[in-house]
Amino acid sequence: MKNSTRTVNRVTAPVKSVTQRFAYLLLILSAIGVLVIGRVDVASMEQVRMQIVDAVAPILDVIGRPVESFNVGVDRVQDIYTTFEANQKLRQERDQLLHWQALARKLEMENRALKGLLNFKTGPEPRFIAARVVADTGGAFAHSLILNAGERAGIRNGQAAVTGDGLIGRISGVGSRSSRLLLITDLNSRIPIVVESTRTRAVLAGTNAGRPRMIHLPTGAVVAIGDRVVTSGHGGVFPSGLPIGVVTLVMDGVIEVQPYVNRERIEYVRVLDYGLTGIIQSGPDQRTGSNAR
Amino acid sequence: MKPTVWHRMDVLSRQLTPFLLTIFLVLLSAIPFQVPGLARVMPLFSLIVIFHWGVYRAELLPAYAVLVIGFFQDALSGVPMGVHTVVYVLTYSIVLAQQRFFAGKSFYVVWLGFGLVSAGATLLIWGLVSALKGGVVDPRAVASQYALGIGFYPIIAYLFLRWQRAFLQQA
Numbered sequence: 375m376k377n378s379t380r381t382v383n384r385v386t387a388p389v390k391s392v393t394q395r396f397a398y399l400l401l402i403l404s405a406i407g408v409l410v411i412g413r414v415d416v417a418s419m420e421q422v423r424m425q426i427v428d429a430v431a432p433i434l435d436v437i438g439r440p441v442e443s444f445n446v447g448v449d450r451v452q453d454i455y456t457t458f459e460a461n462q463k464l465r466q467e468r469d470q471l472l473h474w475q476a477l478a479r480k481l482e483m484e485n486r487a488l489k490g491l492l493n494f495k496t497g498p499e500p501r502f503i504a505a506r507v508v509a510d511t512g513g514a515f516a517h518s519l520i521l522n523a524g525e526r527a528g529i530r531n532g533q534a535a536v537t538g539d540g541l542i543g544r545i546s547g548v549g550s551r552s553s554r555l556l557l558i559t560d561l562n563s564r565i566p567i568v569v570e571s572t573r574t575r576a577v578l579a580g581t582n583a584g585r586p587r588m589i590h591l592p593t594g595a596v597v598a599i600g601d602r603v604v605t606s607g608h609g610g611v612f613p614s615g616l617p618i619g620v621v622t623l624v625m626d627g628v629i630e631v632q633p634y635v636n637r638e639r640i641e642y643v644r645v646l647d648y649g650l651t652g653i654i655q656s657g658p659d660q661r662t663g664s665n666a667r
Numbered sequence: 668m669k670p671t672v673w674h675r676m677d678v679l680s681r682q683l684t685p686f687l688l689t690i691f692l693v694l695l696s697a698i699p700f701q702v703p704g705l706a707r708v709m710p711l712f713s714l715i716v717i718f719h720w721g722v723y724r725a726e727l728l729p730a731y732a733v734l735v736i737g738f739f740q741d742a743l744s745g746v747p748m749g750v751h752t753v754v755y756v757l758t759y760s761i762v763l764a765q766q767r768f769f770a771g772k773s774f775y776v777v778w779l780g781f782g783l784v785s786a787g788a789t790l791l792i793w794g795l796v797s798a799l800k801g802g803v804v805d806p807r808a809v810a811s812q813y814a815l816g817i818g819f820y821p822i823i824a825y826l827f828l829r830w831q832r833a834f835l836q837q838a
Contacts, residue, residue, distance in 0.1 A: 398760055401730050405756045408738060409749025413799070419748045426742040430694060438698045445701050509697035509743070510706040514808035515796045516745040517707075520697070546745075554745060561802045583805040584707075638703045 420547055428549035434508040435522050500646040503527050507640050517560040524549045528647055532611050535643045540617035540634035558586055568606035575606055588629040597621055603631050685727045689716040689736050697743055707808050710816035713740050715823050717755055718781050721762030722769045733759045747799040758788045781820050789813045
């Protein structure tokens with residue numbers, strides 16, 4: 375009996391190890407297969423990806439809530455300590471803004487009158503879709519957020535996403551109830567921009583670091599530190615004039631832009647939808663958008 | 668009949684725990700904590716888990732589960748699909764090949780081992796993502812992510828060892 379077991383073992387052990395090795399090889403090959411398919415058939419792989427994200431987005435939403443409540447609590451305590459300074463600062467800002475308001479009203483009237491004279495047609499008004507950020511993913515390798523609104527809410531690929539401060543990125547994947555937002559700092563992000571004061575056109579390219587760079591500037595263009603950068607609207611993907619950031623570094627042909635939006639503090643974003651303006655009036659929708667803090 | 672069903676469920680839940688725990692850690696690392704800079708250097712918890720189970724209890728985390736974890740990490744993180752899948756499966760097979768070396772060694776040796784293995788894995792991810800995205804990914808953020816992973820290793824390993832002692836020895 376003992377002998378026969380030993381013989382069986384002697385035969386099965388190498389077979390077992392060969393099949394195990396074969397299984398490993400198969401696993402490694404299928405992993406490489408995923409890599410290759412992801413490269414060859416981008417569309418269907420993205421669909422699979424968004425289905426997975428769709429499935430876990432509600433879970434992310436739930437497990438992220440306590441973290442959010444905690445942060446809100448911490449902010450409140452901090453606010454108590456800074457109330458006096460904040461109040462002083464806000465009073466100053468209010469005085470400045472009142473001045474700007476008067477100026478803006480005057481310019482608005484003037485603008486309206488001039489547009490009337492020229493019979494100028496304004497561009498379509500956007501509809502806002504408010505979405506909560508449920509995940510901040512990718513670590514050092516990809517800069518993207520996951521939103522808890524998707525196709526059902528009217529989100530489509532390529533739409534621009536903004537916060538109160540300015541442009542944050544564009545939609546790069548849509549599921550039925552979630553979507554992926556590619557930040558302007560991601561290596562794959564390319565946005566047509568214009569320097570506000572000089573109207574110099576360029577492309578803002580993400581570097582996976584905090585500050586994206588300006589590339590493809592026309593020869594002889596002069597850009598200075600402190601220049602404001604906004605979207606140019608070229609290429610027809612983004613509306614023009616969305617604030618992006620300020621130039622903070624001009625050195626040896628490298629021009630870095632510090633975005634207005636602070637990625638870490640984003641809780642809600644507004645996704646701009648220009649496609650449905652014909653059907654939906656802009657008034658009430660803008661009110662919906664303002665819910666997005 | 669009832670006890671056997673319960674027993675089976677018990678065994679199944681014990682076997683599934685490492686896998687489900689890893690998936691949960693992947694999800695947890697994606698939560699926006701709103702701590703400045705953290706999201707950019709969030710360590711790959713799944714790499715820690717794969718290494719840990721590969722060294723101590725490989726039978727609880729089969730290689731195909733590692734493949735699924737890698738695929739899931741890819742889908743969630745937004746890097747080109749397949750990067751983590753390939754790197755995790757390769758890492759796991761290297762860890763398994765070195766299992767005998769790690770057996771009975773002190774915790775510091777295993778920690779050092781993790782440092783080496785995760786350095787290789789991080790470099791490979793960096794190379795693959797840079798090649799597939801067509802641009803060099805900022806190495807500073809990657810280095811910080813790696814360092815943070817090394818720092819987190821003892822905490823996660825300690826929790827898992829406690830869990831192993833509490834639940835697995837009864838099985």
